[in-house]
Amino acid sequence: MKRLLGWATGLWLCASGMALGSPTKAPTQDLTKLPGTQKALGDDPLATLRTTADGLISSLLSDDRMYPRLVQLCDRFGPRLSGSANLERAIDWILAELVRDGLSTAHGEPVMVPRWVRGKEELRLTSPSEQRLELLGLGGSVATPPDGLSGPVVVVQRFEELTVENARDKIVVFAPPFVSYEASVPFRRVGAIRAAEVGARAALLRSLTPQSLGTPHTGVMLYKDGVPKIPFAAIAPEAADQLLRQQRDGQRIEAKLSLHSQTLPPSPSRNIIVEVKGRERPDEVVLFGCHIDSWDVGQGAHDDAGNCVAAWSALRAVQSLRPRRTIRLVMWTNEENGSAGAKAYAAAHGNDKHVIALEADSGVFRPTGFLFSGDDAALAKVHKVAQLLAPLQASMVGMPGGGADLRPLADRGVPVVGLQVAGERYFVYHHSAADTVDKVDPVELKQVAAALAVFVYGASELW
Amino acid sequence: MKRLLGWATGLWLCASGMALGSPTKAPTQDLTKLPGTQKALGDDPLATLRTTADGLISSLLSDDRMYPRLVQLCDRFGPRLSGSANLERAIDWILAELVRDGLSTAHGEPVMVPRWVRGKEELRLTSPSEQRLELLGLGGSVATPPDGLSGPVVVVQRFEELTVENARDKIVVFAPPFVSYEASVPFRRVGAIRAAEVGARAALLRSLTPQSLGTPHTGVMLYKDGVPKIPFAAIAPEAADQLLRQQRDGQRIEAKLSLHSQTLPPSPSRNIIVEVKGRERPDEVVLFGCHIDSWDVGQGAHDDAGNCVAAWSALRAVQSLRPRRTIRLVMWTNEENGSAGAKAYAAAHGNDKHVIALEADSGVFRPTGFLFSGDDAALAKVHKVAQLLAPLQASMVGMPGGGADLRPLADRGVPVVGLQVAGERYFVYHHSAADTVDKVDPVELKQVAAALAVFVYGASELW
Missing domain, CATH: 3.50.30.30 (Glucose Oxidase; domain 1)
Incomplete structure (x- = not known):
């Protein structure tokens, strides 16, 4: 479980031409020059933040690279149960894609995971x-x-x-x-x-x-x-x-x-970690994540590949904005059957200054808000950040909340949130042969990315 | 393939107390005394028929025995693939239930069926x-x-x-x-x-x-x-x-x-045949039917157990009306993988005077009308009969039509119709583990029974 080395704030590279098979060209505009940004630029920091958030939303809602990338992840590597070659090949591919996208801090951190085989x-x-x-x-x-x-x-x-x-x-x-x-x-x-x-x-x-x-x-x-x-x-x-x-x-x-079925000896896997270093408070971390493993049926598209693709698109979008605090994305391994990834992350990074930690693991549907666990001061901040999501109608906050991979951090007192979505159909697909990429709506995928980007960027500025 | 012997017009007995586990009491009123019948009784035979049809619809829409009986058929015997013990046990049970219902002509006619085993x-x-x-x-x-x-x-x-x-x-x-x-x-x-x-x-x-x-x-x-x-x-x-x-x-x-899979030697099965003898033209037969076999997954509830239960409820309802022509119900065996039942029926009864033949095999959903194949004179009669179904909004007639089990009869020139239903979801369930009794709506089951009863009674009077 090596520590992160060699921090570097990469540039937001337009990687559409480099991503394997990405069929559409990415928007290349500077976010600060979007129409929404122009009209409200001024001295009020909250107004500026709101305009930047609007720009992030606008940019991600027009980012057509996400869905083809999700299809690739699902179709090339299949279901990604802990201990499978499918999972490790998917992790290798994601790491390479992250670097292609200019997210040069991307790396894997080793985790031993249980191995149950149907x-x-x-x-x-x-x-x-x-x-x-x-x-x-x-x-x-x-x-x-x-x-x-x-x-x-x-x-x-x-x-x-x-x-x-x-x-x-x-x-x-x-x-x-x-x-x-x-x-x-x-x-x-x-x-x-x-x-x-x-x-x-x-x-x-x-x-x-x-x-x-x-x-x-x-x-x-x-x-x-x-x-x-x-x-x-x-x-x-x-x-x-x-x-x-x-x-x-x-x-x-x-x-x-x-x-x-068989239970075989534990085998090596990895958490994927990638971050954008904070411009003012690099030691304070806004954490967000999802899990890259899945069950061994279907494609684990809603659970949780879609959120992985949305989250990394969100990180790429905020990179060029040079956030105040460090924004770190973790794709945990072994969420489904052991949480070894969450435990390994907490063991290696539990003493980092996590100001807030979010997990997206409720399927890929229209975002509606956040479920929170933590103290009152953090709750008030989550509400403040959530209001930046008004254009997506995703500003509701409920309690309690969090995510399976956040439990070790919550136990250490880190405030945690789970992204909430209009997931009425989630459990129709969840953990079954029906959790396939065709069940993910490309527009909702972009909405999730926008919500994640605004949340983590807003938190990095406002906390 | 023995011929039918011992025709007898049974009485419409209220059999609810005798049917295994039927939880609700059947309507026992004389159909000619229903309110709808009173108001239009007169010398116009079509008006009288229309009132009788309204009474049939009213009676069958309040017959709550059907759904529990369908549940029994599905749950006690399981899927009913040709050659299986499940199918033959289901046939034994249906024959006994028909007799309990006062349909004393019920009998099985032997058919050798193919036997494929998954x-x-x-x-x-x-x-x-x-x-x-x-x-x-x-x-x-x-x-x-x-x-x-x-x-x-x-x-x-x-x-x-x-x-x-x-x-x-x-x-x-x-x-x-x-x-x-x-x-x-x-x-x-x-x-x-x-x-x-x-x-x-x-x-x-x-x-x-x-x-x-x-x-x-x-x-x-x-x-x-x-x-x-x-x-x-x-x-x-x-x-x-x-x-x-x-x-x-x-x-x-x-x-x-x-x-x-294995293909084993053919094995014995039966078509179920039951009829109500015509009061004026007993040699002329209005035939209607469905198939009792199913695939070997799910319960074959929509395909075609529900139509079997609806059809036999319809026959019971028309029995007390003493129809002009003979009304015969056939539940064919082996519709799914060989049509041996249809061939055996045509071989044994092909020379009977079938004036019209109907099959109900498109799932159990709200009836909408009929699909027809035959000559112009028969088409006009089907339209006339279908108009009796106006209260169910099931009077539309399209072409061509029929049913898999009707093909040998259609080849001999018998006009044929298939009951049409609002079956947008039929193929979601059809031939899969999802074709289970919970997918059948109890109200729609009664609507199908009403449509069948009116069609066969109307045809027996009007042809």
């Missing part, structure tokens, strides 16, 4: 009828025996329904109705523990999504020392609801589950 | 990145070698793009954009033939759907004597579009495909 998977209902059900093993699940395991099925909608009497030696299906991700995610996190504690042989989860076309959604799950590790997989909501109806109808439900 | 399936992209892609082998496809087959991939959007130069020894992906099912379905039907003719080792198809969450859709495909039989599977639209972009980006695309 194998062949199959779920068959054998009673009341023969039926193949779609499934996705949950990340970290142990395998079944090589020939699979068979048994009666019991369906529950709440942890309180689980008893040794109804669950011992059974396959437990957790079928909570989807109200919100936050309300349902405990079933995924600790379902295998709770089922094993009452003697279940395996567990299945109704996928955490408000809408489905027979689509299972994966995600991380946990085991607990002293509790047997049982296999755990997600099934489509339609299948879980069917099993629940069958149970209520008094039918005998039996299934056979095969999961051939 | 095995384990896997598709992995190995270049440009490692990626598992969702797939569904197409019905009838041969297996790959036991260890699968690997090769470079070529993507085409039109048959004309296929050449020996670009396709020999490759895995051909057909990726036509989805415009309509009719426009794209030739790729599924003859894709394996066309790919094999230019030396391809296997073929993949962009699933025939306007919308996807990483969802592959199966369906029947064909081979041709003298052309090598190559494996053929459907992939999600997202994956096909990705492969097309990767090809345009100049990337080397390689994949490994494993399909372990």
